[in-house]
Amino acid sequence: METDLRWMQVALTLGQRGMGRTWPNPSVGCVLVSPEGRVVGRGWTQPGGRPHAEVMALRMAGPAARGATAYVTLEPCSHHGKSGPCSEALISAGVARVVSALQDPDPRVSGRGHAMLRAAGIPVTEGVGAAQAQQDHVGFLTRATEGRPMVTLKLALTLDGRLATASGESQWITGPEARRVGHAMRARHDAVLIGAGTARADDPTLTVRGLGVTQQPVRIVAARRLDLPFPSRLSDTASPEAPVWICHGSDAPADRIAEATRLGLTCIAVPEGAGGLDPAAMLAELGARGLTRIYCEGGGALGASLLRSSRVDRLAVFHAGCAIGADGRAGLGEMGLEALGDAPRFERMRSVPVGADLLSEWARL
Ligand code: AOF
Numbered sequence: 423m424e425t426d427l428r429w430m431q432v433a434l435t436l437g438q439r440g441m442g443r444t445w446p447n448p449s450v451g452c453v454l455v456s457p458e459g460r461v462v463g464r465g466w467t468q469p470g471g472r473p474h475a476e477v478m479a480l481r482m483a484g485p486a487a488r489g490a491t492a493y494v495t496l497e498p499c500s501h502h503g504k505s506g507p508c509s510e511a512l513i514s515a516g517v518a519r520v521v522s523a524l525q526d527p528d529p530r531v532s533g534r535g536h537a538m539l540r541a542a543g544i545p546v547t548e549g550v551g552a553a554q555a556q557q558d559h560v561g562f563l564t565r566a567t568e569g570r571p572m573v574t575l576k577l578a579l580t581l582d583g584r585l586a587t588a589s590g591e592s593q594w595i596t597g598p599e600a601r602r603v604g605h606a607m608r609a610r611h612d613a614v615l616i617g618a619g620t621a622r623a624d625d626p627t628l629t630v631r632g633l634g635v636t637q638q639p640v641r642i643v644a645a646r647r648l649d650l651p652f653p654s655r656l657s658d659t660a661s662p663e664a665p666v667w668i669c670h671g672s673d674a675p676a677d678r679i680a681e682a683t684r685l686g687l688t689c690i691a692v693p694e695g696a697g698g699l700d701p702a703a704m705l706a707e708l709g710a711r712g713l714t715r716i717y718c719e720g721g722g723a724l725g726a727s728l729l730r731s732s733r734v735d736r737l738a739v740f741h742a743g744c745a746i747g748a749d750g751r752a753g754l755g756e757m758g759l760e761a762l763g764d765a766p767r768f769e770r771m772r773s774v775p776v777g778a779d780l781l782s783e784w785a786r787l
């Protein structure tokens with residue numbers, strides 16, 4: 423029904439509020455609508471992943487939940503975790519009907535939530551707004567099915583696809599508006615990832631600034647030999663609230679690992695592949711630690727290795743109106759492709775002007 427889809431869109435928008443702050447849990451949205459068509463409760467998954475969206479919406483509604491329809495962007499849970507199952511909470515609150523967008527792939531739930539509701543005599547409509555929910559929950563779904571977080575690769579490029587001049591000058595190719603949108607994108611991911619070359623060249627902080635964000639994404643550097651200068655802005659700002667993780671290979675010197683650890687960084691050993699850390703193994707390791715959404719900001723070598731291993735799910739490309747030429751540094755490192763048919767392909771999701779620049783977002787085909 424059209425009305426169902428409209429309310430589900432409200433729930434999806436609510437769920438988007440938690441993105442980047444609920445890992446390892448999905449960021450779910452829930453809206454409770456009375457038979458008269460009035461919103462009586464709204465909720466979304468809280469930072470750290472709990473309370474769940476339904477619990478927040480039921481709390482807000484109180485007795486007004488009785489007879490309401492619950493719109494939820496993911497199947498209500500059926501397991502006894504840190505709190506009781508949301509399906510049970512919806513049943514005891516007297517909700518008259520449940521509309522959900524997707525089945526929860528978590529083996530503790532996967533259909534049992536819907537079944538519990540139906541067994542209690544509550545009609546359930548599934549699959550409403552499924553396409554958008556699949557996009558919003560892509561990190562949670564990818565971790566559940568492939569054991570790895572989803573990856574957005576961000577590129578800030580000249581019109582001719584360069585990210586720096588031959589001398590390495592790259593600040594700034596895109597304008598302040600694009601950088602601000604970039605910060606908002608960081609905030610909607612669980613972690614920001616860069617390669618060692620970018621960490622050395624830029625000495626970045628990688629925090630989200632100017633957006634009133636209370637929980638910072640995890641900052642991750644992929645540095646096979648752990649050849650990073652310390653102290654750095656990253657090590658200076660590392661704390662339990664704003665963690666910094668370093669993924670390194672087996673040939674990273676023990677004294678570098680010890681120093682990084684002493685500075686409060688978390689060192690994660692990752693198997694190597696041809697020419698660097700194995701991107702698939704690295705993402706599996708990060709998935710095992712609970713991450714569902716990663717925002718990779720380069721550099722070119724890391725971007726190319728993620729693309730080559732088919733681990734880039736989304737591209738966010740900012741293009742600035744300037745050209746550097748072939749002596750500038752390419753936005754992506756070598757990918758060793760022989761045939762065009764082997765190139766990873768993406769489908770355009772949207773393309774919008776941002777200040778003087780252009781942002782295009784692409785999803786892997
Ligand atoms: C919901 N509503 O808002 C979320 C759900 O560790 P727990 O007990 O918090 O459970 C985590 C699981 O609950 C997670 O893997 C996913 O299946 C579900 N997340 N479910 O009903 C929510 N965030």
Ligand code: ZN
Pocket residue numbers: 474475476498499500507508509
């Ligand atoms: Zn729940």
